[in-house]
Amino acid sequence: MSIFGAQPRKVLALVCAACVAMLAFGLYLQHVVGLEPCPMCIVQRYALILLAVFALVGALLPGNGGRKTFATLGLLAAGFGAFVAARQSFLQWYPPEFASCGRDFYGMIETFPLQRAIPMIFKGSGDCTAIDWTFLGGSIANWSFVCFVVLGLVLLAVLLGRPQRVRRVGDR
Template structure:
C-alpha cells in the first residue's frame, strides 16, 4: 500500500520530505537559539546545509510536474541525503569513539576565512572537541544519531522514487497533477 504512493503521488511524498526537512531545520534553530543554547559544531553546520539541499530539491520537485525532473530530483535528493548521512555517521562515530586528544575546533566560517578550502574541508570532517560532545539526547540518541537516521530515510525515499520512475512504471496523469 505504502509503495503505491511512490507511483500515484510522488509529488506529495516529495512535499512531505520538504516539510519534514524544514521542521527539522526549525528544531535545530530552536535548540541553538532557544533555552538549550546549543552551539553547532562544524559537522552540524555541514549537516544543516545538506538538509537545506534535500529540502530545496524535494520542495521544487513537488511543484514541477515533469517526469524527467522528478527522476533527476530523486537522484539529487538521494545524493544530498547520502552526503548528509555520511557526515552524521562520521560525527556519531566521533561521539562514540572520541579521539584521545580532543581540541576545540574553530567554527566553519573561521576555518574557511583562515585556511584555503583544500585545507579547511578536511578539518571540518576531522571534527574538533565540539563535534565529539553530546549536548542533547532523545530516547538515548544524540542529534547526530537522529540526523543520520533521518538522512537515511530521505535517501531511501529518493532511491525508491528513482528506481520506480526508472523502471518505466507509467504514472497516471492525475499523479503528476496532485
Template structure:
C-alpha cells in the same frame, strides 16, 4: 500499500520530505536559539545537506513532468547520502572520541582563513565540539537522529526513483 502510494504520488512524497526537512531545520534553530546549543562544524555541514534535500525535493514537488521530479529526487538523494555520511562520521567521533580532542576552529573561521581544499578535511576531522553530546532523545544524540533521518530520506527517494517509472 506504502510502495503503491510512492509510485502513484511521487510529487506529494517530495513535498512531505521537504516539509520534514523544514521542520528539522526549525527544530535545529530552536535548539540553537532557545535552548542555547551551539552547532559544531559537522552540525553546520549537516544543516547545509538538509537545506539541499529540502530545496531539491521542494523544486521536484513543484515541477510538472516526470523528468523534473526524477532529476530533483536524484539530486536530493545525493544530498541525503552526503548528510548521512557526515552524520555517521560525527556519530563515530562521539562513540569513539579521539584521544586528544581539542576544540578546533569554528566552521566559519575555517572557511574564512583556509582554502576550501584545506578546510574540508579539517571539518571532517572533527573537533572537541563535534564529540560533545549536549542533547539526547531516546538515547540518541542529534548526530544519531540526523543519520536516521537522512537514511530514511535516501531510502524513500530511492524507492520513488526505482518505482516511479514503473507506473507512469
C-alpha cells in the same frame, strides 16, 4: 501508483516539509535551548537545505523526468548528510585522544583555503565529539543519521516507482 499509494509529487513535498521541520528543530535547539552547533552540525544543516530545495523543485516540476532528476540530487544530498552524521556519531563513540576545541566552521572557511578547510571539518573538533542533548539514548548526530537514511530511502522509492500514466478524458 508510486510508493505508499501516493503520488511522487506529494511524497517530494512531504520530504521537503520534513527537512524544514528538522531545520526548525535545529534552530530551536540553538536559539532556545542554547546549544551551539559544531562544524559537522552546520554541514548537516547545509545538506538538509539542499535536500529540501531539491525535493521542493522536484515536487513543483510537471514531468516525471525532471522530478526524477531532482529526486536523484536529493538522494545524493541525503547520502552526504548521512555520511557526515555517521562520521560525527563515530567521533562521539570513539573520541580522539587529543580533541581540541578548534576554530568554528566559519573561522575555518575564512582562514584556510577550501582544500585545507574541508579535511579539518571532517576531523571534527572537540565540539563535534561532545554530546549535549539526547533523546531515547541517541545524540543529535545519531538521530540526524537516521533521518537522512529514512529520507534517502523514501527518495529511492520515488526513483524506483513506476511513472504515473497521464489520464485522458474518457479513460477508465
